[in-house]
Amino acid sequence: DTAVSQTPKYLVTQMGNDKSIKCEQNLGHDTMYWYKQDSxxxxxxxxxxxNKELIINETVPNRFSPKSPDKAHLNLHINSLELGDxxxxxxxxxxxxxGGIDTEAFFGxxxxxxxx
Amino acid sequence: AQTVTQSQPEMxxxxxxxxxxxxxxxxxxxxYYLFWYKQPPSRQMILVIRQEAYKxxxxxxxxxxxxxxxxxxSFSLKxxxxxxxxxxxxxxxxxxxxxxxxxxxxxxxxxIP
Numbered sequence: 001d002t003a004v005s006q007t008p009k010y011l012v013t014q015m016g017n018d019k020s021i022k023c024e025q026n027l028g029h030d031t032m033y034w035y036k037q038d039s040x041x042x043x044x045x046x047x048x049x050x051n052k053e054l055i056i057n058e059t060v061p062n063r064f065s066p067k068s069p070d071k072a073h074l075n076l077h078i079n080s081l082e083l084g085d086x087x088x089x090x091x092x093x094x095x096x097x098x099g100g101i102d103t104e105a106f107f108g109x110x111x112x113x114x115x116x
Numbered sequence: 117a118q119t120v121t122q123s124q125p126e127m128x129x130x131x132x133x134x135x136x137x138x139x140x141x142x143x144x145x146x147x148y149y150l151f152w153y154k155q156p157p158s159r160q161m162i163l164v165i166r167q168e169a170y171k172x173x174x175x176x177x178x179x180x181x182x183x184x185x186x187x188x189x190s191f192s193l194k195x196x197x198x199x200x201x202x203x204x205x206x207x208x209x210x211x212x213x214x215x216x217x218x219x220x221x222x223x224x225x226x227x228i229p
Contacts, residue, residue: 031215041155041205043219056216090161094215104151105209105217107161 003027006091006108013081014116021076021111023091031055032074033105034066035090043090049074081115088112118143120208120220128226129198136183137193137223139208149211150184152193153219156204164206167191195225203227 006023013019025032033056034046048056052068063079078085092105120141129135141150152164167175167184174182179196191210195202208220 033217035219041222041224043207043222045216045218048216050215088159092161092217094211094217104149104163104166104211106163110159110161112159 004091004093004106004108006089006111008111009109010112010114012114012116015081015083017081018077018079019081019113020078021089021091021113023074023076023108025072025091025093025106027093027095027106028072029093029095029106030071031094032068032071033090033092033094034074034076035092037088037090037110039087047074047076078113081113083115086113086115118145118210118212118218120210120218122206122208122220122223124223125221126224126226128228129195131198131200131227131229133198134194134196135198135225137195137206137208137225139191139193139220141189141191141208141210141220143189143210143212145213148213150182150191151209151211151217152180152182152191153207153209154202154204155207155222156201161207165193198227200227200229 004025031050033048046060047066049068065077067075088110090110091108094105148169150167154162165177183192205222207222
């Protein structure tokens with residue numbers, strides 16, 4: 001069973017379109033994240049949710065809007081896509097600092113977004 | 117600001133040899149967690165090893181071990197008996213009091229047969 005799953009795995013779209021990436025975790029974690037990995041492999045946190053509440057928003061353009069319908073899901077919606085949005089987007093979850101042996105972040109397989 | 121630095125963008129090692137990847141970080145917190153993640157060409161992010169900052173003993177996981185120097189804010193990863201499957205990007209990371217996991221820029225490791 002996949003612990004953190006995100007769909008789609010690949011997404012190619014034109015500039016100006018709106019797209020969504022879905023993420024689900026079945027680990028019972030309270031915290032979920034979205035990371036962006038650019039062409040230089042740098043991983044930058046975008047958002048963090050704890051129990052459906054936004055706790056971290058790292059100066060991400062308003063075109064990016066996370067939605068957490070429940071604590072097992074954190075979807076990322078992107079409006080008016082731009083060329084610079086091309087990257088790999090990773091969803092992750094963790095039990096946080098109270099997690100003990102489960103403290104680390106578990107990652108999805110990533111979504112490669114290409115804007116043309 | 118909390119930051120993670122990996123000063124070696126690329127490294128290579130001969131198969132069966134030992135290699136050490138360096139990582140330094142900056143935080144004013146006293147209690148935090150440190151991690152090394154591996155990202156092979158498959159793109160998957162895989163946890164290699166974890167260290168709690170309040171533990172003095174260095175973590176080990178089979179061929180992987182860390183040298184954690186809290187005062188120096190240093191957290192290096194040693195890979196012994198390197199294998200071809202160890203070829204990957206390696207990211208140092210730490211978790212802050214707000215459960216925020218911050219990553220370093222990564223070190224690309226190539227294991228040469």
